[in-house]
Amino acid sequence: MESDYSTFMDSAMAMGWSRISNMPLNELNAWIEDPSQMDAFIQELPQVKTLLSEKEMLIAQNRNAAEFNLNLGNPSLADAKESVLKAYEEAKKWKLQFEEKLASLSNLPDSAAEQRSLETTHALLQAAAAEAEDESDRTAQELLNGNISANDFVEAYRPKRVLAHMRKIKCEKLAELLATSDMVQHHRSNP
Template identity: 35%
Template structure:
């Protein structure tokens, strides 16, 4: 029948194959659409899990910091060493927030994810900055105490610092005395460490987050 019509014979044979390909294509499109809808439905849950993970990570960092402070207290570490460790952690969290802001500006993070993570990181950064300020005041107070009749030992200073910074058991904040001039410093003494103020940085963070929301 098709001996003298090879084109018709080829068309007759390829028609079922083309129908199968079209049906397979349509089925694949339907499956892809279904998967896309499922992914969109799971997006809020994914964002919630990410937020929980960020909070737990920050909690872990705080617990590790408390552990280091207690360990330093038990090891009779000097206040200067403890202050240096805490300042290093503060610089680390500052760098992490800067990298996070860069990632958001580059389009690597969504707005909601950035705001949640950034606020959590900045909160931790401000808490550490306050701890650094209090510890600096304790170092300064420890340098003034030799004028008193019964000066406490350095180990008592470390114990007080660890107790305050870990659980906030100290009811009153130590007040820093005015800085001594170079001529009144004791022999072999040194100037007090620079004070770090976190309030200006906090206002800048709030302004930045407000601008991002707009």
Template identity: 30%
Template structure:
């Protein structure tokens, strides 16, 4: 330490937010360097002026060697993780293809389901109260028109009395039955 220079406290190592497997602790940076305190002023001047001498001295420091070792260990571990990741690449591609295939199957089944649901809605609409009332009204109207045609045929002399009575009674009965059912449904709404 130089005269007038204050000692720095060691900087604690921070855990990596990206690492989820293991944590490699970093060595602490010392607040003083014993190797510098034992040197004379002329030796320190040589270190400051001679870059090769400085690099040699710097690389001989135990904290620097520890940091280099940590760096090399991390590099090796990263390489191992990368190799493991690359070794699983074919498995990942297979799983992606399987997901795509299942997605297609699900899409097809969803389309079939939607078609069936739509068909169900149409069928349900046929049996709704409003639809049934409308259908009964149309059917009652057809039965009434049919009985009117039978009456005209009798008046024109195209059918005999027995046929007229039989057909007219059946058609009027059907008309009144459908009308009664329509009225009943309208009251139950």
């Protein structure tokens, strides 16, 4: 590549020198007074024109490749963004439902029976969350083992992960409620 460039430059220099050596002195003096004339002379050399045209072609090719790469990645990025937004909206919906149910639970009078019921519910919810987590892990393992296609994996895995996350969040919120309830009961019994 460098030898091609050297050959190319040698050819350009030889052509330039041959044309300059045949120029009258007054034209050379005009170049000294106005360097833009020398620039124009250089730009008119066939080798320079070839280089400039190759440069423009490479720029256009790079621009096309960049646009292609952006467009190639863009649909999957848009799909992923849409998927995240849907999951976020669903999580907000579940959170609202949970908060409503939590509010209705907190409006109920505290009693030992209700406390045990909440603890039982918490234990069951923990088990259900672990089961949902295991189910999503099994689906991921099936993909890794090659038992299911990527499309089937996406369709099966996403709802399982959402369910596992929702159960985990509900479990954590219920644990907070139980901890708060325990503190209130402890405070009531020890004034």
